[in-house]
Amino acid sequence: DIQMTQSPSSLSASVGDRVTITCQASQDIINYLNWYQQKPGKAPKLLIFAASDLETGVPSRFSGSGSGTDFTFTISSLQPEDIATYYCQQYHALPATFGGGTKVEIK
Amino acid sequence: EVQLVESGGGLVQPGGSLRLSCAASGFTFTMYSMNWVRQAPGKGLECISYISSSSHTIYYADSVKGRFTISRDNAKKSLYLQMNSLRAEDTAVYYCTRDLDYEASWGQGTLVTVSS
Numbered sequence: 774d775i776q777m778t779q780s781p782s783s784l785s786a787s788v789g790d791r792v793t794i795t796c797q798a799s800q801d802i803i804n805y806l807n808w809y810q811q812k813p814g815k816a817p818k819l820l821i822f823a824a825s826d827l828e829t830g831v832p833s834r835f836s837g838s839g840s841g842t843d844f845t846f847t848i849s850s851l852q853p854e855d856i857a858t859y860y861c862q863q864y865h866a867l868p869a870t871f872g873g874g875t876k877v878e879i880k
Numbered sequence: 881e882v883q884l885v886e887s888g889g890g891l892v893q894p895g896g897s898l899r900l901s902c903a904a905s906g907f908t909f910t911m912y913s914m915n916w917v918r919q920a921p922g923k924g925l926e927c928i929s930y931i932s933s934s935s936h937t938i939y940y941a942d943s944v945k946g947r948f949t950i951s952r953d954n955a956k957k958s959l960y961l962q963m964n965s966l967r968a969e970d971t972a973v974y975y976c977t978r979d980l981d982y983e984a985s986w987g988q989g990t991l992v993t994v995s996s
Contacts (some may be wrong), residue, residue: 807981815988816975816986816988816989817925817975817986818986819985819986822981822982822984823982826982860924860925862980864979864980864981864982864984867930867937867939868927868930868941869915869930869980870927871924871925871926872924874924
């Protein structure tokens, strides 16, 4: 199985800050990477697919980049409603595998 | 609008069985592979089973292999997970998902609690 290593596991930032999360795959996954947002008690919500494509309706402050094994997820200006846990997930090979998650909190 | 609605969760004793169901609507069910993803309390996400659109390809995580069985009924637009020999470590929210690629969609989840 492809291992997805996500960091940091948690972070605390101020409203308006730029927030960056990284995800590293154990082998080349081209750009077959999703990013999800999960709020407590809710199902994960797809934000970005194909490493950098924004899902319809997702605010433009969210972005993704990368290819191969190294990927980055960015919130350009953190908002209070962005408090959640974020996960990366590869779909290059079965089984789909997830990063361990990054819990984002407001400082 | 894509909708996935899970049912069948609940409290079960260790060694017991449960059958989860997922009713799909809003898309052509026969065209998509489906998955069950679970999340233990306070933990991350784990894809435990996958079934291709035709049921030709099936995958199980080692953690559930031999105990869980995935199936689908394309005529009823439904996905199932038969869970036998349940253990405390199977306690989790179980999500039904349509694919896990660029068209990923998730249900709201159903809670399975394994406890005596």
